[in-house]
Amino acid sequence: xxxxxxxxxxxxxxxxxxxxxxxxxxxxxxxxxxxxxxxxxxxxxxxxxxxxxxxxxxxxxxxxxxxxxxxxxxxxxxxxxxxxxxxxxxxxxxxxxxxxxxxxxxxxxxxxxxxxxxxxxxxxxxxxxxxxxxxxxxxxxxxxxxxxxxxxxxxxxxxxxxxxxxxxxxxxxxxxxxxxxxxxxxxxxxxxxxxxxxxxxxxxxxxxxxxxxxxxxxxxxxxxxxxxxxxxxxxxxxxxxxxxxxxxxxxxxxxxxxxxxxxxxxxxxxxxxxxxxxxxxxxxxxxxxxxxxxxxxxxxxxxxxxxxxxx
Amino acid sequence: xxxxxxxxxxxxxxxxxxxxxxxxxxxxxxxxxxxxxxxxxxxxxxxxxxxxxxxxxxxxxxxxxxxxxxxxxxxxxxxxxxxxxxxxxxxxxxxxxxxxxxxxxxxxxxxxxxxxxxxxxxxxxxxxxxxxxxxxxxxxxxxxxxxxxxxxxxxxxxxxxxxxxxxxxxxxxxxxxxxxxxxxxxxxxxxxxxxxxxxxxxxxxxxxxxxxxxxxxxxxxxxxxxxxxxxxxxxxxxxxxxxxxxxxxxxxxxxxxxxxxxxxxxxxxxxxxxxxxxxxxxxxxxxxxxxxxxxxxxxxxxxxxxxxxxx
Amino acid sequence: xxxxxxxxxxxxxxxxxxxxxxxxxxxxxxxxxxxxxxxxxxxxxxxxxxxxxxxxxxxxxxxxxxxxxxxxxxxxxxxxxxxxxxxxxxxxxxxxxxxxxxxxxxxxxxxxxxxxxxxxxxxxxxxxxxxxxxxxxxxxxxxxxxxxxxxxxxxxxxxxxxxxxxxxxxxxxxxxxxxxxxxxxxxxxxxxxxxxxxxxxxxxxxxxxxxxxxxxxxxxxxxxxxxxxxxxxxxxxxxxxxxxxxxxxxxxxxxxxxxxxxxxxxxxxxxxxxxxxxxxxxxxxxxxxxxxxxxxxxxxxxxxxxxxxxx
Numbered sequence: 011x012x013x014x015x016x017x018x019x020x021x022x023x024x025x026x027x028x029x030x031x032x033x034x035x036x037x038x039x040x041x042x043x044x045x046x047x048x049x050x051x052x053x054x055x056x057x058x059x060x061x062x063x064x065x066x067x068x069x070x071x072x073x074x075x076x077x078x079x080x081x082x083x084x085x086x087x088x089x090x091x092x093x094x095x096x097x098x099x100x101x102x103x104x105x106x107x108x109x110x111x112x113x114x115x116x117x118x119x120x121x122x123x124x125x126x127x128x129x130x131x132x133x134x135x136x137x138x139x140x141x142x143x144x145x146x147x148x149x150x151x152x153x154x155x156x157x158x159x160x161x162x163x164x165x166x167x168x169x170x171x172x173x174x175x176x177x178x179x180x181x182x183x184x185x186x187x188x189x190x191x192x193x194x195x196x197x198x199x200x201x202x203x204x205x206x207x208x209x210x211x212x213x214x215x216x217x218x219x220x221x222x223x224x225x226x227x228x229x230x231x232x233x234x235x236x237x238x239x240x241x242x243x244x245x246x247x248x249x250x251x252x253x254x255x256x257x258x259x260x261x262x263x264x265x266x267x268x269x270x271x272x273x274x275x276x277x278x279x280x281x282x283x284x285x286x287x288x289x290x291x292x293x294x295x296x297x298x299x300x301x302x303x304x305x306x307x308x309x310x311x312x313x314x315x316x317x318x319x320x321x
Numbered sequence: 322x323x324x325x326x327x328x329x330x331x332x333x334x335x336x337x338x339x340x341x342x343x344x345x346x347x348x349x350x351x352x353x354x355x356x357x358x359x360x361x362x363x364x365x366x367x368x369x370x371x372x373x374x375x376x377x378x379x380x381x382x383x384x385x386x387x388x389x390x391x392x393x394x395x396x397x398x399x400x401x402x403x404x405x406x407x408x409x410x411x412x413x414x415x416x417x418x419x420x421x422x423x424x425x426x427x428x429x430x431x432x433x434x435x436x437x438x439x440x441x442x443x444x445x446x447x448x449x450x451x452x453x454x455x456x457x458x459x460x461x462x463x464x465x466x467x468x469x470x471x472x473x474x475x476x477x478x479x480x481x482x483x484x485x486x487x488x489x490x491x492x493x494x495x496x497x498x499x500x501x502x503x504x505x506x507x508x509x510x511x512x513x514x515x516x517x518x519x520x521x522x523x524x525x526x527x528x529x530x531x532x533x534x535x536x537x538x539x540x541x542x543x544x545x546x547x548x549x550x551x552x553x554x555x556x557x558x559x560x561x562x563x564x565x566x567x568x569x570x571x572x573x574x575x576x577x578x579x580x581x582x583x584x585x586x587x588x589x590x591x592x593x594x595x596x597x598x599x600x601x602x603x604x605x606x607x608x609x610x611x612x613x614x615x616x617x618x619x620x621x622x623x624x625x626x627x628x629x630x631x632x
Numbered sequence: 633x634x635x636x637x638x639x640x641x642x643x644x645x646x647x648x649x650x651x652x653x654x655x656x657x658x659x660x661x662x663x664x665x666x667x668x669x670x671x672x673x674x675x676x677x678x679x680x681x682x683x684x685x686x687x688x689x690x691x692x693x694x695x696x697x698x699x700x701x702x703x704x705x706x707x708x709x710x711x712x713x714x715x716x717x718x719x720x721x722x723x724x725x726x727x728x729x730x731x732x733x734x735x736x737x738x739x740x741x742x743x744x745x746x747x748x749x750x751x752x753x754x755x756x757x758x759x760x761x762x763x764x765x766x767x768x769x770x771x772x773x774x775x776x777x778x779x780x781x782x783x784x785x786x787x788x789x790x791x792x793x794x795x796x797x798x799x800x801x802x803x804x805x806x807x808x809x810x811x812x813x814x815x816x817x818x819x820x821x822x823x824x825x826x827x828x829x830x831x832x833x834x835x836x837x838x839x840x841x842x843x844x845x846x847x848x849x850x851x852x853x854x855x856x857x858x859x860x861x862x863x864x865x866x867x868x869x870x871x872x873x874x875x876x877x878x879x880x881x882x883x884x885x886x887x888x889x890x891x892x893x894x895x896x897x898x899x900x901x902x903x904x905x906x907x908x909x910x911x912x913x914x915x916x917x918x919x920x921x922x923x924x925x926x927x928x929x930x931x932x933x934x935x936x937x938x939x940x941x942x943x
Contacts, residue, residue: 013515013526032512034369036381040354043662043856050855057858058656060735060765070658087512113371115510143371199737201654201709204635215635219860226537226848233361234354236368238530324826324837343823345680347692351665398823424682426821454682537848544672545665547679549841 017091019160020125020132025168027120029136031084033236034115037072037108041234045076048231050221054200064194071107074149074186077114078102081140081149083235084116089138090239094131094156100174102151102315104186106142114140114148121152123168131156135172148186180271180281183316192278192320206270206280206319213267216294220260228257261310263287264294268314279318286313328402330471331436331443336479338431340447342395344547345426348383348419352545356387359542361532365511375505382418385460385497388425389413392451392460394546395427400449401550405442405467411485413462413626415497417453425451425459432463434479442467446483459497491582491592494627503589503631517581517591517630524578527605531571539568572621574598575605579625590629597624639713641782642747642754647790649742651758653706655858656737659694659730663856667698670853672843676822686816693729696771696808699736700724703762703771705857706738711760712861716753716778722796724773724937726808728764736762736770743774745790753778757794770808802893802903805938814900814942828892828902828941835889838916842882850879883932885909886916890936901940908935 122135433446744757
């Protein structure tokens with residue numbers, strides 16, 4: 011009856027269904043500035059048009075995580091307004107660079123459904139995609155989320171758990187990164203002297219300084235992403251959503267190099283597979299992860315991802 | 322003696338006086354991004370240049386409320402630095418679309434003055450206008466506000482209460498909205514399937530989700546608008562200013578369709594007159610408004626306005 | 633061993649060493665909007681492209697303090713990550729206007745070193761410079777800061793305290809300000825009727841309204857400036873860093889005209905040397921500065937600087 015959107019419940023989803031999400035968004039330098047003010051990235055490529063052009067971009071690209079958050083935000087009203095818990099993400103790939111002025115839209119395909127035995131909830135698996143107006147895909151990822159049922163007696167729209175890759179294959183990387191002119195890559199301006207060859211598998215890096223998150227900050231971020239989740243956006247993870255973060259807490263992080271790989275056809279960059287673990291209110295000097303068999307209770311996020319590094 | 326601007330007091334205003342306000346402002350995509358981060362609008366026309374162009378705009382226009390706040394902010398140093406209370410707004414019309422890169426300036430004509438019997442304060446009525454450099458009016462509204470006197474014995478600059486319309490006439494609407502190509506209006510991307518014909522007079526809509534307002538958020542908004550009011554900007558209302566909002570409170574809202582109207586010469590859009598009521602720390606599921614003869618104490622804002630909807 | 637940058641310690645600096653700082657930055661209208669939202673400036677030249685063009689700029693320049701903060705932020709990872717205290721700034725000059733779209737990089741020359749008698753810390757003096765890609769200097773300043781030693785036994789990299797000017801000479805001012813068309817300078821739109829000739833040496837001005845600073849605000853500012861100081865950025869001073877400011881406090885300020893000067897070759901503007909004193913949680917109506925021989929404990933900042941005013 012009411013025009014208030016109640017969102018989809020578990021029994022509303024059908025396997026194979028494709029959902030076009032509302033609110034296409036033109037990303038501007040204003041969005042980039044506010045993202046910078048909230049997250050504090052210091053990548054030279056994203057920070058300086060001059061640096062970006064020197065190595066082969068037409069101008070500074072938009073940070074991949076801002077692209078992720080904007081695309082993700084669009085999926086919320088259709089996928090997870092009635093979510094009980096975010097369960098995981100997989101197969102996330104950045105497929106094309108995004109520049110200020112580009113307009114992004116998003117759609118999701120339902121690729122799996124699994125009702126829980128309680129019949130009160132079920133798990134919805136979607137493959138979500140962000141696109142430019144000409145159809146160029148900029149991002150895709152699989153997400154699974156536990157969603158409430160409106161009616162316990164309603165039948166599920168399918169029963170299938172998709173097979174998901176343990177990790178993104180290195181051979182599929184690099185579409186969002188043009189060929190880099192490494193001779194013009196100024197390592198001093200980049201802020202780090204280390205190249206691909208300087209990283210060893212098993213190496214761990216403590217990122218040292220913590221960042222305190224305030225209510226106003228995560229709320230501004232949520233609205234910047236046009237994310238309508240009732241509990242506000244907290245953080246995403248590329249594997250497991252371990253624990254929520256509340257305002258006033260301080261986030262620390264460490265990373266480990268999981269593996270190194272060549273990227274086919276690319277001799278100027280190499281790929282590092284990293285695991286970044288974030289904690290709340292606990293230093294990462296000793297690389298916390300497990301407490302016996304269990305997760306360390308301070309762990310917020312356990313993210314497995316690839317980065318390209320100049321050689 | 323001091324160069325510190327003390328602002329105007331009630332006895333400083335004269336009926337018919339026109340005040341040019343300081344600090345013209347070029348609205349940028351940066352202002353739009355920060356407005357989005359603070360308020361979280363999700364209108365497809367304002368969000369996507371591609372969507373806007375498809376239906377007849379040259380690019381995404383700036384949200385009318387951002388235009389209102391910027392114009393309003395300019396009036397504060399001259400009109401309400403010594404205000405005791407905002408009393409009301411009327412006859413507010415959006416007269417021309419504003420695009421990023423446009424520069425706005427503001428002026429106000431004093432159209433009424435009424436000293437209070439205490440002789441300590443008086444009510445100032447102004448018609449304020451926002452303009453582009455070529456003189457195009459983008460916004461006008463009437464506001465009345467209670468302002469302190471510097472000197473109780475000083476004579477008032479006039480004694481006249483202007484006649485103000487109960488509501489904006491539908492026949493005067495639409496100047497800020499180009500002719501819309503409804504065939505290209507993608508209702509899925511817009512996020513709502515409802516057209517003008519789907520709304521009934523008397524229909525009420527609960528907007529469900531509340532938004533908590535933090536100190537940092539309203540302070541950043543105030544400065545974004547270059548509003549110099551000492552108590553910071555809280556909210557505006559299109560009729561009555563019912564109660565202040567303090568940081569930490571959560572705002573909820575509901576709306577009612579008051580009437581439906583044709584817009585002369587426009588067969589592609591219709592006008593809905595809406596009443597939106599906002600509350601603090603109280604759900605709007607039961608559409609709160611009155612508590613007996615009195616206003617419900619949770620009501621913050623009671624706003625009467627028209628919107629154009631595609632047919 | 634670790635790739636985590638530990639920053640330089642006192643014994644790592646050498647007199648005459650030039651350090652190129654990382655993370656060049658393209659300043660955008662987005663950065664300007666967020667700066668405005670955090671600080672609330674209302675200068676007509678920086679606010680309106682139309683006003684700026686009328687008087688001789690190609691468009692609104694970026695606020696000098698935003699330029700300062702961005703350049704300063706880049707120096708932090710190399711100069712002051714291990715700072716105990718900021719001690720002072722001198723000889724700061726704005727050398728060229730910066731416009732949205734300009735890219736800034738920064739470098740610092742070590743011009744002095746003085747180990748403290750405890751041998752636990754020493755004072756580092758640097759001259760830091762911000763540049764555009766074509767080498768145009770936009771800003772330079774000298775800063776001195778007390779930095780920890782990694783190893784008490786390590787020898788200092790030099791022993792020299794540079795001679796610094798008591799004040800910037802008026803004859804060196806004006807490079808960042810094009811010739812102004814004062815006939816087109818609209819004093820009403822500027823928000824103040826006062827010209828150079830209206831200010832007298834010794835005149836004091838209370839800026840009246842305080843501004844409360846919240847955690848989210850100073851944290852967003854710090855990240856906007858890509859400043860990596862562990863304790864977050866608080867405020868800078870042009871002489872003495874008197875006392876830290878914590879979130880929740882309210883800042884007030886007053887200014888005194890210290891002197892008036894001609895600018896060589898410029899008959900359309902004159903220079904005022906100002907002292908601005910900021911306090912926390914204390915009104916400036918009585919121009920607080922000293923409490924007996926000591927600084928008034930409420931004083932946060934004591935800034936000595938020149939401004940150009942139209943004649």
